[in-house]
């Protein structure tokens with residue numbers, strides 16, 4: 001099977017590419033390297049350095065003739081969507097339409113679209129199931145939801161098979177510090193650099209942290225399978241940020257200061273997503289414990305600091 005991964009030089013994308021290659025797929029990557037990194041590209045993968053909004057996307061899809069497109073390329077920063085809502089909408093909405101239009105023209109069979117827990121907004125019930133009201137609180141959630149709507153339209157009008165994956169807070173090695181779900185990376189980077197870690201608010205706010213290798217396995221299951229629909233990709237477990245900090249400190253094994261900062265305006269208080277639909281339809285369950293995932297993330301940041309390979313996005 002041939003898969004084109006947009007955003008394949010990014011954090012989740014590079015793990016998805018790795019998992020696809022391990023599963024025996026042939027893989028091509030389209031990425032403009034705006035937050036992705038050349039060093040994240042896997043050998044044996046055709047790389048197309050291109051903005052998803054460019055008309056040349058059609059030529060890439062024509063040349064690669066993928067069976068499946070995994071569309072991960074996006075403007076991923078929620079704060080950026082507040083300061084540059086047009087830029088966010090351009091990449092996340094127009095870029096998605098451009099990719100879908102190329103898929104339609106070239107007869108791509110299936111698309112896997114990376115959506116986000118941000119489409120739900122402030123939860124009105126927990127855990128958040130896929131039929132929870134969609135009331136995003138920022139441009140980012142709106143633009144990811146608009147992408148979902150276009151994916152469904154392309155399914156209904158043109159028969160494009162689809163899987164929409166609403167990732168919770170994905171964390172792990174290779175994550176930049178600017179995007180969503182970055183708190184594990186922020187803590188790990190601080191500990192590796194010998195800086196204090198900072199907790200916003202009382203630390204009782206909860207998130208659903210899903211390890212990136214689990215998120216990648218879910219994405220591969222969605223690409224290879226035939227199930228269609230919208231699926232939460234999450235653990236279903238709420239972890240208080242203060243508890244995460246304590247775990248990171250314990251695994252770090254050396255003393256480190258903890259600073260308390262003010263709560264961040266607009267932050268959702270509690271969020272965790274019910275992953276049972278993905279378990280039933282995709283046969284996917286998360287395999288990594290938070291301890292294992294955080295330990296791997298800490299180890300990765302430690303190596304980056306020790307080798308001085310932090311890079312401009314970190």
Ligand SMILES: NC(=O)c1ccc[n+]([C@@H]2O[C@H](COP(=O)([O-])OP(=O)(O)OC[C@H]3O[C@@H](n4cnc5c(N)ncnc54)[C@H](O)[C@@H]3O)[C@@H](O)[C@H]2O)c1
Nearest residue numbers: 007010011012032033034035036051052073074116170181
């Ligand atoms: N990390 C999370 O916790 C999380 C949670 C929910 C959803 N997501 C979604 O998962 C996807 C991947 O996010 P990530 O966390 O790996 O972030 P990332 O920034 O590491 O990956 C995004 C990739 O897209 C590329 N990209 C950005 N704009 C582009 C453009 N105009 N044209 C081509 N390529 C472009 C970047 O260079 C990067 O490689 C995104 O769609 C994001 O919305 C992530």
